[in-house]
Amino acid sequence: MFPKPDDSFFEQVYAIVRRIPRGRVTSYGAIARALGTVRSSRMVGWAMSSAHGLADVPAHRVVNRVGMLTGKMHFAPPSLMQKLLEQESVKVKKDKVQAFDRVFWDPIELIKELQ
DNA sequence: GCCTTGACGGGTG
DNA sequence: ACACCCGCCAAGG
Numbered sequence: 153m154f155p156k157p158d159d160s161f162f163e164q165v166y167a168i169v170r171r172i173p174r175g176r177v178t179s180y181g182a183i184a185r186a187l188g189t190v191r192s193s194r195m196v197g198w199a200m201s202s203a204h205g206l207a208d209v210p211a212h213r214v215v216n217r218v219g220m221l222t223g224k225m226h227f228a229p230p231s232l233m234q235k236l237l238e239q240e241s242v243k244v245k246k247d248k249v250q251a252f253d254r255v256f257w258d259p260i261e262l263i264k265e266l267q
Numbered sequence: 268g269c270c271t272t273g274a275c276g277g278g279t280g
Numbered sequence: 281a282c283a284c285c286c287g288c289c290a291a292g293g
Contacts, residue, residue: 161290180275190276191288197274198290216275223274271293279284 161192165199166206168259172213175240176257177249179217186259201226212236219252 168183180196189195200223203209212233216222224233224247234244243250
């Protein structure tokens with residue numbers, strides 16, 4: 153369920169991504185911070201690339217620090233990432249989430265609540 | 268062991 | 281806002 157310390161890094165990432173609310177997005181770096189590994193944001197992206205086939209992991213809700221859909225190339229077709237976001241009423245323009253600061257969800261709040 | 272490769276992020280100009 | 285540059289770190293060759 154929630155990131156247990158003994159879970160693999162990948163599993164901890166997936167546990168957080170599963171908790172991103174509909175219509176909200178977060179970033180690779182925010183997930184890395186929430187896990188206490190601030191310098192592993194690239195590894196979060198790497199974990200996401202291995203998340204294909206995991207239907208319960210909403211990978212489209214993870215973008216980079218400025219709201220760009222940098223992972224869209226890993227969707228088939230690439231336009232699917234934007235389509236999924238728009239189905240949740242998240243506006244996307246030129247591969248960038250609009251009103252990013254309002255749509256952003258920081259998993260650190262969730263971690264705090266559970267402590 | 269060495270080198271390259273990224274769904275990244277922070278800093279700087 | 282835009283463009284670089286550099287530090288990260290684990291996997292795979």
